[in-house]
Amino acid sequence: MNTNFLHLTIELTVGFMALILVTKILGKTQITQLTPFYFISALILGELLGNAIYDKEIGLKYVLYALTLWATLIFAIELLTQKFKGTRSLLEGKPSIVIRDGYIDFQELKKNRLDINQLQILLRKKDVFSVREVAYAILESDGSVSVMKKSMYDSTTKQDINAAPKPVFLPTTVISDGEILYDNLAEAGYSEDWLRSELNNLGIVNVKQVFYAEWLEGDSLFINSYR
Structure with missing residues (x-):
């Protein structure tokens, strides 16, 4: 086998096993909770491994060193966020x-x-x-x-309420960011005059006051003003 192919095979295999080990050590956080911090860390980790493998001047020991150092930094951040609650919103974000x-x-x-x-x-x-x-x-x-x-x-089954099925309609957005969506309004079968009349009935004289509005057949116009 060509020396370069053998070298690449060894580095890829070792790098693959090292990544599995790093994932086991750090737990499932990077997979199940892809916060901005972990997204960035995953990108950098992949970049480090890729550059280390395909750069001929970088040997296997540098691949392992890069992975070990990055895993240590992530593990240190994990300990920091567990011990100091104030750092969580900065590093992990908050709902x-x-x-x-x-x-x-x-x-x-x-x-x-x-x-x-x-x-x-x-x-x-x-x-x-x-x-x-x-x-x-x-x-x-x-x-x-x-x-x-x-x-x-709340979700209920028809068996729970013992009722006959009713037709289901998709809601239509008619106002978004203070602007009337004329195509959606026409598709719903209504005119601008009708919409403005409905708004006036609710005490809204200017469309710009409305952040979001939707129409649902069989229900009333839903309005969400800027607050």
Whole structure:
């Protein structure tokens, strides 16, 4: 076998085994809780290993040294965050309540660089297709959203309530970031005049006051003003 191939095979094998060992030592945190800190650490660790393997001037001992040093630093950070609670928010991030008592917290979304479309995507991944169903939504430090539904929207089976099935409709976003979404409004079968009339009935004279609004067939217009 060519010397270069043999050298690469040995380094890849040792590097692979070393990564498994590092993962075992550090636990499952880097896999299950991909916070910004752990995301960066994973990228750097992969870069260190890749450069060490493919750089001919770097030997096997440097590969192992790089992995050992990086694992030591991560382990030290783990101990630091366990011992000093004040460092957790800095290094691991902290949850943010983006929907509070049924209302979207615009300031929290802005602080976390999250727009309403991204929030809707995260909610749909939790099988929540309408903001009106949500009592509280918490943006976790790993970027996922935890949802607490309003009591009236808690999951119940038809066997529990012994009721006939009803047609299901998708909610339609008609106002986003203070702007009317005319295409969505037309798709729902309503006009701008109807929407403005509905807003006036709720005491809202300017669309710019509304951060988010959605229409759901068979239900009322859901309004979330800037707060």
